[in-house]
Amino acid sequence: MNPEPKPAAEASISELMTQLASQTSRLARDEMRLAQKEFVESAKHAGIGAGLFSAAGLVAVLGLGSLVAAAIAALSLALPVWAAALIVAVVLFAAAGIAALVSKKQLDQASPTPAMTVANVKQDIHEIKDARHDH
Numbered sequence: 001m002n003p004e005p006k007p008a009a010e011a012s013i014s015e016l017m018t019q020l021a022s023q024t025s026r027l028a029r030d031e032m033r034l035a036q037k038e039f040v041e042s043a044k045h046a047g048i049g050a051g052l053f054s055a056a057g058l059v060a061v062l063g064l065g066s067l068v069a070a071a072i073a074a075l076s077l078a079l080p081v082w083a084a085a086l087i088v089a090v091v092l093f094a095a096a097g098i099a100a101l102v103s104k105k106q107l108d109q110a111s112p113t114p115a116m117t118v119a120n121v122k123q124d125i126h127e128i129k130d131a132r133h134d135h
Helices: 013-075 081-109 115-134
Strands: none
Touching: 013 081
8 A cells, every 4th residue: 555645636446445445444443542542531530539439438437436426425424424325326226227117118119120111011012912903
């Protein structure tokens, strides 16, 4: 293949087709490289974002632990420390139990099959069969 293609006016149809194929494949390769670079950059940002989100969750859990300790310390001003810790633990377990019951109720209401979609598909099949028998 010639490194310098002839001007379009002097080139034959086969030379033009060869140039077209070469330029098209080069364009496709360049587009693939660009898409790959964009994907790598996007994945990099997503990774950083996920890492920072995880760090934020960890810091929030540590903050919650500090609030629990503060509640125990506040109650220990009026009660023995063991009683304050016991009261806070009971309140936390009660909150966890309520959350578990609400969660179970929500999960019981979830259906593994999309009931409305199944009903619609059955109705569509029935209508198609009826239309087929009418002809």
